[in-house]
Amino acid sequence: MRDRPIIALAGNPNVGKTSLFNALTGLRQTVGNWPGVTVEHKSGLCTFNHKNYEIIDLPGIYSLSGGSLDELVARNYILNDKPDLIINIADASNLERNLYLTVQLMELGAPMLLCLSMTDIAQRNGINVDTEHLSAHLGFPVIPLVMNKHMDLDMLMDIVAISVVNPPVPATIHYDEVVESHLDKIWQIILKAGLTQYASAPTDNSADGNADLAYNALIQSRWQAIKLIEGDPVLSLAMPTEPKEQINKEIQAIAKHRGQEPAAVIADDRYGFIRGLAKDTVKRKNPHNWTFSDAVDKLVLSGVVGLPIFFGVMYLVFLIAVKASAPFISIISSSLSWLFVEQFGLVLSALSAPAWLNFILSEALGGGIATIGSFIPPIFFIYISLSILEDSGYMARAAFIADKFMRKIGLPGKAFIPLIVGFGCTVPAIMATRTLESPRDRVFASILTPFISCGAKLPVYTFLVMLFFPRRADLVIFGLYMFGIVMAMLTGFMLKKTIFKSEQGHFVMELPPYHVPTFNGIMLHTWHRLKDFILRAGKTILLVIVVINVFQIVQLPLGENGKSTPVLELGGKLLTPLLSPMGIKQDNWPATVALISGLFAKEAIVGTMQSLYESPNGEAGQESNVHKNLKTSFGSQASALAFLVFVLLYSPCAAALTMLFKEHGSKWMLFAFGYLTALAWMLATLTYQILAFNASSPSWIAIILGFFILIYYNLHNIGSKHAI
């Protein structure tokens, strides 16, 4: 036993693992009413009776077959890190299906205990589980808990402490006699060939160490034999040729005996055991009835009103984000400007600080803090709306509704969930693609996530749209969001025809029952995301603002007639001609610099603009001064809209690019960077040339169309050789 025992929480998706994790560790991980909230394992510490335990929250899985990445994360953790105890959480209101994973964990020989969650819902549905009887059959303790109410954690931890010292031995699952005899032969082949992969050395130096090792090897080689019958790809590939042929013969004999696929034989027998257990230990007063969720789904998912409800809900989210946040933006922004720019500047002046230090600390840093403050209200309201959708259970329904469109672009409806997460931030959205089974779908969905306007783009939209389109700001912002979705669909459609030619993975998803979201849950969820945003954005924005100000102070004699000019202005002017077709004039170089700063973090765009569009003679922090200069520099609504289209579509930020690199490699990261930036330039140019139509517009439109054809032709060529 380790000094600090490791306790892993495993179970089906959406059964309350993260709720238990938060209760045990006091941490505040995000909890949601939709599958795929946890896509990698998280750890925290729990102290009970002066002893520390490390608690690991594993992703929700239905089995240990490793079909998707989150299943592999959970399975590899259990096999390689060998936790001292597994708390298997099972939904008491749907026990039979949940016990399928329990049976697999038992086969693995892992020391475990079973925690029944949602016992209140089970009781409401007339389901009564005899936990003592169930425990006697399984060979380890069974504890009923209500996850969202007052949990009896002391009782749970008492049992955990005992089970860690004296690990319970789970009962063995026996298969059909003929299957057992073949399983036994495969087991012998594995043992003889010394192919036991996961048996580890004992964790203590006790005299029983060798016995422990031998027992672990024995149990896990039986598990390995079962997985080989199931056709586990990881274990089958690792098998040397000679024993593999012998094993294949045994597997074929099983298939012949039962007239079923070998994997189905194993699943069937496991369910045989489970149904026996359920008949023996679960009493149900009422037969399965249609529930409240079913009645709501009849309306929400109906062909007639389902789609209008879906679009209505999405529009409401943006309406709330724009309208509700508007009064708070000016209050927060002016208060922070007064405090950090004006008052802090006065204090520094009183302390006789040098002018450059005063400028950097009060104008640059203070102004940066005020800028971040002005982002908080719209992001808070969009996060709160998304939290309500997630916690209520509507998110999974939205995936079902969206499946019709998703099919058209070659993705399963489940890929809609990462895209929705993308409204918050692209980084977790790319991580959420791990819930998709097929690698093709994961790459494809990851490339489309940057099209969804993340929370960081919202401040840029609100800042510019309220300035240039004050009358219908909500409609323009909603239009930008929708334009991103439309472009994602068009890109998806093109990629489906060119490089992602194979068929999308099958769509199988559980619809969780509707829950009334709790105030605490929503606030916790929102706070968790908002805190991440403030910390991440705060660091990046402040850094970018300081760097920009330094580049603005440093001057080189490279201007007109050898005049000393700031480095920032020189760099901006050098790149601005590239953006002139989209309405960015040569003297509007700060817009180019703002776009470059957006590569670090999109939130930095507004901070950079506020810093660079401020007149040298204007009063510090004076809003109208910045607004006036912005209006003069952009000149028209057309160039402002083209700029916004560019912001919407161009390369994702550095953090998202890093995540793309981590998940799919440099090739796809470079593809996303190049394709998105080129597309942003083309569409921004097209927008400007159409809205501000002039003599040169037809040629620009022709050039853009030529570029589109060239891109399609190249993708088609790549696809014909290396299609996925």
Add this chain to the structure above:
Amino acid sequence: MLSNRNRMRLRNFGRHFNGRRGMGLCKQGQCLNLDKLPEGADAYITCNRNIKTIERGLYMGMKISMFRNDENEPNVIVAVGDARYVLDRRIAMDIKVRTG
């Protein structure tokens, strides 16, 4: 701990209830593909080779109810026990069920 005798009893007890209704091949006209099951109808699964859905509880002998089945949509929604699943029509086509 259970004795070997009781363990064997439990195993046989489980088998007794496992898929008895759906065991064996369907006679002609008795079985239909799940995607053909009309909305609101109940059926028993007689054949399912898709391991992903078996793991989610759609195993042989399990009672299944069709919650939503619109031929113009790429998915169906089924009720299995207290769980509701969205199933790809391609998967539903491979699952055989018997009504009544």
